[in-house]
Amino acid sequence: MNGASTPVEGLSHVVTLRIPFLNGEHAAIAKRALDVDREVNMELVERETAVEGSVLVVTIRAATIRIIRLATNAFLSSADLVLRTMAEFAPDPDAPEETDAELDAAAAEARRSGGGMKGIELKGGVGAGGGEEVK
Template identity: 35%
Template sequence: MEHQLQLEIPFPSSRLASIAMRVLAVDKELKTDQVKRTIQCDDALLKVHFESVSAKMLRVSSNSFLEMLLMVTRTMDQFDQVV
């Protein structure tokens, strides 16, 4: 896979980063033969690595992931009072 993207998303705490990682890891890539995604936490930093066979698939996959991440962070904002 020749196209790659590395994202590093900071969270206010390692607890919130871990929650986000666990929630986002549930949704697997639909086309595993074309896109590979790995998610890990490094303290309060969520690290996401994408590998793809094409730039288009990388864009589609990362865009979908970022939409899910936005939903997760908004939900945390609304329901998590302990930061």
């Protein structure tokens, strides 16, 4: 189950995971994304999630050690996907944003070193995304 609840009798094996995030908002986003997935066998597994500051706290209870291992592995697989997605689309809010000049310099360096993309070539050989101005 998600959120606070009374533990189901017979679920004597417990694992608690504490997953730190950059801030409380990121932890809450991850909680909402992970709460969508329900446990397959709710009679044998119970999952509670909570946010404490910037930490996502997950408590998994299960009837047997084997089931808690399987439930924990399944949860960690889902959490890995959420964390990787957030790293790509929800960057550190405290990190300074690059200025246009810094982005232009990085693009120019990538083109010089051959690692940059050429972009889409338009009429007259001018490329969109290649840094050239189109008139």
